[in-house]
Amino acid sequence: MTMFTSKLASITFASPALILVVVPLALLLLFQLYVRNMDGAVRIAGLEYLDKRKCIVGKWQRAARVIIRSILVLGLGILWAGPEYYSTEPLFERSSQILSKKYIVAFDMSPSMNLPADFKGYGGQELKAGDGGLTRYEMARDALFDFLDRFRGERFGLILFSTEPFFARWPTVETETRFSEVLESIRRGSGTQLQAFSSLTNTDKALALARDAFGDEDGAIILISDAEDDLENLGAAVREIRNADIRLYTIGVGISDEIIAALSDQFSRDSGFRIFRVDSKEEMEEAYTLVGDVEASPQFADDKKSYYSDLRWLSTLALIALTVIVVWVSETRLHRSSISGLYSVGHQKKKYGI
Amino acid sequence: MGFDNPWAFLFIFALIPILNAVRRSELRTKDVLQSLKNKLPPRRFFVCRYLFITLFVSSLVIVGSNPYIEPNGTGDFVFLADTSRSMQARHSCAEPTFLDRSKEVMRDVLAGVPEGRFGVVAFDRLAFPITQMTYDHTYLKEAINNALTIGMTFQATRTDLANALTVVARKKQDLPQLYGNVRYVILLSDGYLDDSGWRENLSQATRQMQRANIRVLVVGIGNPTATPIYRTGTDGECHGDVIEIEGEIVSIPLRSDILSFVASETRGEYFEERKVTDLIRFIRSEGLADVPADGVVFGQDQRNYVGRIFLIPATIALLLFLFL
Numbered sequence: 036m037t038m039f040t041s042k043l044a045s046i047t048f049a050s051p052a053l054i055l056v057v058v059p060l061a062l063l064l065l066f067q068l069y070v071r072n073m074d075g076a077v078r079i080a081g082l083e084y085l086d087k088r089k090c091i092v093g094k095w096q097r098a099a100r101v102i103i104r105s106i107l108v109l110g111l112g113i114l115w116a117g118p119e120y121y122s123t124e125p126l127f128e129r130s131s132q133i134l135s136k137k138y139i140v141a142f143d144m145s146p147s148m149n150l151p152a153d154f155k156g157y158g159g160q161e162l163k164a165g166d167g168g169l170t171r172y173e174m175a176r177d178a179l180f181d182f183l184d185r186f187r188g189e190r191f192g193l194i195l196f197s198t199e200p201f202f203a204r205w206p207t208v209e210t211e212t213r214f215s216e217v218l219e220s221i222r223r224g225s226g227t228q229l230q231a232f233s234s235l236t237n238t239d240k241a242l243a244l245a246r247d248a249f250g251d252e253d254g255a256i257i258l259i260s261d262a263e264d265d266l267e268n269l270g271a272a273v274r275e276i277r278n279a280d281i282r283l284y285t286i287g288v289g290i291s292d293e294i295i296a297a298l299s300d301q302f303s304r305d306s307g308f309r310i311f312r313v314d315s316k317e318e319m320e321e322a323y324t325l326v327g328d329v330e331a332s333p334q335f336a337d338d339k340k341s342y343y344s345d346l347r348w349l350s351t352l353a354l355i356a357l358t359v360i361v362v363w364v365s366e367t368r369l370h371r372s373s374i375s376g377l378y379s380v381g382h383q384k385k386k387y388g389i
Numbered sequence: 390m391g392f393d394n395p396w397a398f399l400f401i402f403a404l405i406p407i408l409n410a411v412r413r414s415e416l417r418t419k420d421v422l423q424s425l426k427n428k429l430p431p432r433r434f435f436v437c438r439y440l441f442i443t444l445f446v447s448s449l450v451i452v453g454s455n456p457y458i459e460p461n462g463t464g465d466f467v468f469l470a471d472t473s474r475s476m477q478a479r480h481s482c483a484e485p486t487f488l489d490r491s492k493e494v495m496r497d498v499l500a501g502v503p504e505g506r507f508g509v510v511a512f513d514r515l516a517f518p519i520t521q522m523t524y525d526h527t528y529l530k531e532a533i534n535n536a537l538t539i540g541m542t543f544q545a546t547r548t549d550l551a552n553a554l555t556v557v558a559r560k561k562q563d564l565p566q567l568y569g570n571v572r573y574v575i576l577l578s579d580g581y582l583d584d585s586g587w588r589e590n591l592s593q594a595t596r597q598m599q600r601a602n603i604r605v606l607v608v609g610i611g612n613p614t615a616t617p618i619y620r621t622g623t624d625g626e627c628h629g630d631v632i633e634i635e636g637e638i639v640s641i642p643l644r645s646d647i648l649s650f651v652a653s654e655t656r657g658e659y660f661e662e663r664k665v666t667d668l669i670r671f672i673r674s675e676g677l678a679d680v681p682a683d684g685v686v687f688g689q690d691q692r693n694y695v696g697r698i699f700l701i702p703a704t705i706a707l708l709l710f711l712f713l
Binding site for chain 2: 057060064067107108115129131195201202203204209214216217248347348351352356358359363366371
């Protein structure tokens with residue numbers, strides 16, 4: 036178990052009002068401290084006289100006894116209130132991640148993504164399943180798998196788009212299956228639904244859908260496409276994304292140098308926008324690695340992570356340890372039969388005030 | 390009941406020095422009172438002190454071990470949600486759409502079957518899983534609220550229920566590690582297919598469902614009378630005018646005949662929308678199985694931490710211990 040590795044962020048209480056449960060216990064302690072006439076006490080002649088002249092050292096022992104026992108009451112109150120700890124690093128192995136970075140991967144599903152990875156241009160519709168080796172789509176998908184593994188614990192969403200975009204996976208931290216329900220069944224010539232689904236490429240609408248999913252949160256969009264949307268539309272969509280403080284990484288499979296140059300010029304001073312041209316599996320992997328390096332950099336690494344740890348069990352164990360000390364001290368060193376404590380021990384019926 | 394920190398039970402040994410201290414206290418009390426010729430408290434006074442401090446520490450040990458309760462039954466279910474254009478029907482802009490109502494049914498089922506693992510598949514012309522199979526009901530509700538929209542895919546006006554059923558059956562066969570335990574699909578639809586050959590198309594699909602050992606629990610979403618579709622803007626705002634084709638208002642009837650056919654052909658059940666409690670009761674009685682011997686990794690939504698309950702005896706015990 037990794038303990039105390041995080042920097043202090045904040046300690047809060049789940050139910051602060053429940054600390055009031057211990058009010059009767061606190062009143063009982065106050066009662067023991069201040070009320071002098073009680074049922075049962077050992078009668079010692081002259082004790083009242085000594086007490087008035089502050090000659091009884093044990094009076095302070097009585098106060099100390101109440102104070103030390105109040106530790107138990109306070110500790111119990113804290114347990115009722117339910118202490119919680121929020122941090123940017125997990126405090127325990129079981130700390131739950133309540134906030135994580137959000138990534139949305141927008142996948143172009145247009146027919147040209149089914150062309151061989153090294154195919155230049157468009158066309159090639161006569162290709163059948165298994166023809167021409169790895170497709171552009173498969174190349175991008177396999178590189179995405181590595182990216183998912185690298186950023187395990189972050190939220191990933193998936194948008195598939197061609198003529199219309201749609202959410203094939205609402206952002207989730209459960210990425211162990213690598214979206215295989217959706218991505219694995221897509222093969223060239225396999226007659227899957229996505230072949231029917233794909234026709235045109237509506238990049239700006241896909242970006243708008245992704246932006247809506249962020250709400251007020253920030254994060255990053257990874258856009259994978261081989262098509263060139265209208266530069267003006269694309270530029271406007273990118274600007275809208277960047278205005279919302281969402282980072283955008285565009286991985287263009289075989290897109291033209293002019294598009295790259297134009298967008299790079301427009302956003303040259305913007306560290307939240309990157310565009311990559313890839314023509315091979317190696318370049319695709321390199322692009323993902325670069326995106327990963329940027330996202331793992333201190334600038335973006337931890338700002339959106341938050342972990343929640345329930346401290347009740349830990350506080351309870353600490354209270355047990357404190358109980359040993361408190362009981363030992365109050366029952367032996369500050370025993371009630373010491374001068375100050377005499378009033379509370381006996382069970383005689385008459386009242387004797389100290 | 391399980392414990393996050395079973396090792397915390399070792400803290401019970403803290404009772405040794407504590408009881409020892411109380412024992413010393415007892416001896417000293419007796420010694421002082423006898424020396425001063427005072428009457429000793431009865432034996433039960435000391436016994437109670439032992440009992441209360443023991444109860445206090447024992448309760449704390451249980452709280453510290455972080456006890457939890459998990460369900461002893463579970464099951465895998467797929468929501469098959471119709472998101473075709475007809476699901477936008479409603480009698481007025483003030484009313485929820487059919488899709489809103491089907492989302493409400495899904496949320497009710499999630500609340501009624503907290504131990505279930507669910508996934509959501511949306512369908513219109515095409516069918517796609519929009520969530521993984523998960524125990525995270527908080528996530529599922531978020532996905533249902535935000536990711537299920539009308540017209541998710543291009544040309545969503547068409548509803549291909551047969552394709553949707555086939556897709557689910559294929560998922561179970563092709564991805565047994567993900568969908569292998571799915572025995573029930575909860576279909577939420579108005580059944581409006583606009584397809585004269587629906588019986589033939591659906592028969593083929595339901596046969597595939599049977600082969601995949603999947604029963605369809607159908608919830609018919611709709612009104613007794615045909616319901617119009619109001620136009621919405623790009624921002625989703627409802628406009629006051631209804632959709633017409635060639636001067637005729639497009640009205641969506643609830644095709645309970647089609648939906649009942651799907652249910653009966655797959656040995657499932659048909660439920661009216663207002664009888665969700667019956668659906669939940671059915672799922673709880675028929676759809677849940679014992680947790681397998683090798684266990685299930687439930688999510689936080691299934692794990693109920695009960696440590697706080699043990700603070701009650703701890704508080705009472707401390708109060709009485711301090712009083713004595």
